Amino acid sequence: MDGALFPRERAVVAPGAVHVPDWLSPPLQRRLLEACREWAKPPAGLRVVRLPGGGVMTARQVCLGWHWYPYGYARTVVDGDGAPVKAFPGWLAELGREAVAAVGFDAGPDYDIALINFYGEGAHMGMHRDSDEKDDAPVVSFSLGDTCTFRFGNAETRGQPYTDVELASGDLFVFGGAARFAYHGVVRTRPGTAPPGLGLDGRLNVTLRVSGY
Ligand SMILES: O=C(O)CCC(=O)C(=O)O
Numbered sequence: 745m746d747g748a749l750f751p752r753e754r755a756v757v758a759p760g761a762v763h764v765p766d767w768l769s770p771p772l773q774r775r776l777l778e779a780c781r782e783w784a785k786p787p788a789g790l791r792v793v794r795l796p797g798g799g800v801m802t803a804r805q806v807c808l809g810w811h812w813y814p815y816g817y818a819r820t821v822v823d824g825d826g827a828p829v830k831a832f833p834g835w836l837a838e839l840g841r842e843a844v845a846a847v848g849f850d851a852g853p854d855y856d857i858a859l860i861n862f863y864g865e866g867a868h869m870g871m872h873r874d875s876d877e878k879d880d881a882p883v884v885s886f887s888l889g890d891t892c893t894f895r896f897g898n899a900e901t902r903g904q905p906y907t908d909v910e911l912a913s914g915d916l917f918v919f920g921g922a923a924r925f926a927y928h929g930v931v932r933t934r935p936g937t938a939p940p941g942l943g944l945d946g947r948l949n950v951t952l953r954v955s956g957y
């Protein structure tokens with residue numbers, strides 16, 4: 745990270761959960777951002793996610809491969825415009841394999857789901873588990889744009905113990921094994937902290953998962 749007082753180090757946040765700062769090079773961050781801009785376009789583009797309780801998620805979302813809705817997966821945007829979900833590209837599956845290898849996990853089956861969340865000012869994500877997939881392959885997370893405080897907890901409760909991690913543009917976070925079903929969330933983003941050269945106001949997070957379908 746430019747201007748960091750100390751270099752940010754790779755960290756095992758919990759058994760099975762690894763944070764690798766600056767894993768995506770600036771050119772790769774730009775490529776992923778450009779792809780996200782295409783994926784965000786309709787049909788099956790960026791949408792507001794409505795929760796069964798009547799609330800909405802403050803992060804807006806677009807999916808690839810399989811469409812996630814609260815709480816399951818479908819091949820079409822069943823809670824939006826009804827269009828077929830966009831294809832999951834081979835290069836993204838390859839990036840997922842490389843990311844998993846970089847932290848020393850088994851790659852397992854091919855990644856076939858991407859959830860892309862856009863956080864504008866004030867957006868956040870409550871503590872939850874990624875538990876709608878039928879496969880327990882590690883979740884791979886890439887961050888672009890503004891830095892956020894990411895809270896990574898435990899598999900039992902939404903509360904303590906948890907660890908707060910600053911995820912900056914280009915960071916990789918992988919959670920698998922004992923950490924695969926741990927609660928996690930985004931406490932806040934820090935507007936204006938994106939790398940000036942990237943050209944993104946806000947934060948994007950791309951998680952790759954294996955559906956098991
Ligand atoms: O934005 C993030 O870093 C986390 C996103 C997340 O937990 C999810 O999409 O399930």
Ligand SMILES: [Fe+2]
Nearest residue numbers: 872873874928
């Ligand atoms: Fe999640």
